[in-house]
Amino acid sequence: MAQTDVICAALIDAAGLLCDDCVAARTGLGSDTIQEICGGLEARKLIRRRFAGCVGCGRFRVSNQMLSPDSVESAPAKPDAAVEVPSAVIPPSSPAMPIAPAGALHLVSCVAAKGPTPAPAKDLYVSPWFVKARAYIESRRAPWRILSAKHGLLDPETVIAPYDETLLAMGAAERRRWADGVLVHLAPLAEQYGTVCMLAGNRYREILMPELRRLFRQVDVPMETLRIGEQMAWLAREANTQCASF
Numbered sequence: 001m002a003q004t005d006v007i008c009a010a011l012i013d014a015a016g017l018l019c020d021d022c023v024a025a026r027t028g029l030g031s032d033t034i035q036e037i038c039g040g041l042e043a044r045k046l047i048r049r050r051f052a053g054c055v056g057c058g059r060f061r062v063s064n065q066m067l068s069p070d071s072v073e074s075a076p077a078k079p080d081a082a083v084e085v086p087s088a089v090i091p092p093s094s095p096a097m098p099i100a101p102a103g104a105l106h107l108v109s110c111v112a113a114k115g116p117t118p119a120p121a122k123d124l125y126v127s128p129w130f131v132k133a134r135a136y137i138e139s140r141r142a143p144w145r146i147l148s149a150k151h152g153l154l155d156p157e158t159v160i161a162p163y164d165e166t167l168l169a170m171g172a173a174e175r176r177r178w179a180d181g182v183l184v185h186l187a188p189l190a191e192q193y194g195t196v197c198m199l200a201g202n203r204y205r206e207i208l209m210p211e212l213r214r215l216f217r218q219v220d221v222p223m224e225t226l227r228i229g230e231q232m233a234w235l236a237r238e239a240n241t242q243c244a245s246f
Contacts, residue, residue: 004029008037009066012047015055017063020228022056032201035228036168038064039112039127049128051229061229062128104220105193106137106144109200110154114162121146122156129228132235133199139239143193147204152178153185167203179207183215190215199223 004027011026012018018026024034041047045067052063113127122134125146134156137144146154150165167175190196195218198205205221212219223231 004033005037005041008034009041009046012041012064013066017052017055017065019054019057019059019061019063022054023064026056030202031227032203033168035129035201036112036166039129042127043113061227062232101195103193104142104195104197104218105189106142106197107200108133108137108144108146109204110146110148110150112166116162118159118161120157120159121148121151121154124160124162129232129235132232132239136235136239137199142197145189147182147200147208149178152181175207179211182208183211186212187215194218195220197222 007027008023011023015022020031020034020038023029023038024031027034029037038047038049041064042049048065048067049062050065051060052065053060054063108130111125111127111130113130114124115126118124144156146156148154148160149167149170150163151158151160154160167178170178186196194216196212196216197220198209198212199222209219223234226234
């Protein structure tokens with residue numbers, strides 16, 4: 001494992017249950033970096049991510065817990081497809097979290113946790129966050145694309161093989177080339193949809209947002225101010241709301 005992975009795993013092991021924000025605070029790494037690292041540790045079945053009281057801050061949120069060697073051996077072949085979110089921790093919609101029109105193009109970032117074999121992109125990514133983001137979009141019957149570190153802009157139906165590339169490991173020049181490739185494919189979609197909704201972390205947004213604002217009439221980032229656990233809760237709430245309306 002990379003040194004940062006080892007450090008994060010050691011902190012989680014020592015604490016018992018530690019949320020992403022507390023891991024970030026203790027390592028000095030950014031929250032997006034910690035999300036990527038913990039997603040990778042979960043994909044390797046070294047940790048479990050579940051709603052629980054964080055030992056570090058005491059808040060009830062998605063927290064990381066080390067799996068014992070026995071648990072690793074008996075772990076299921078795929079990561080859990082979803083995390084149950086108690087209604088008490090689901091944040092309500094507010095002016096700070098505008099909801100994009102259902103017809104807006106939704107962009108979802110790829111995640112570290114992936115299935116073991118080639119599959120349509122929408123099925124390959126299996127982290128609880130991605131599953132909830134997909135459920136939210138599909139509940140709105142909205143068009144969407146996936147921002148893949150390896151493949152650029154992906155149609156959810158495109159079959160791809162598992163990979164390990166991440167924007168976090170790219171230098172500035174490489175990220176710029178990646179963004180240029182994505183924007184080439186987004187330009188005609190901007191004419192078609194007009195509005196884009198970004199469901200992606202800061203590493204994806206920071207390099208795309210200036211050009212997205214130029215291409216699209218409206219750019220929405222509904223979860224910009226939310227932590228990862230709060231994002232999952234918001235996605236679950238909004239998906240349930242949409243399902244109830246049909």
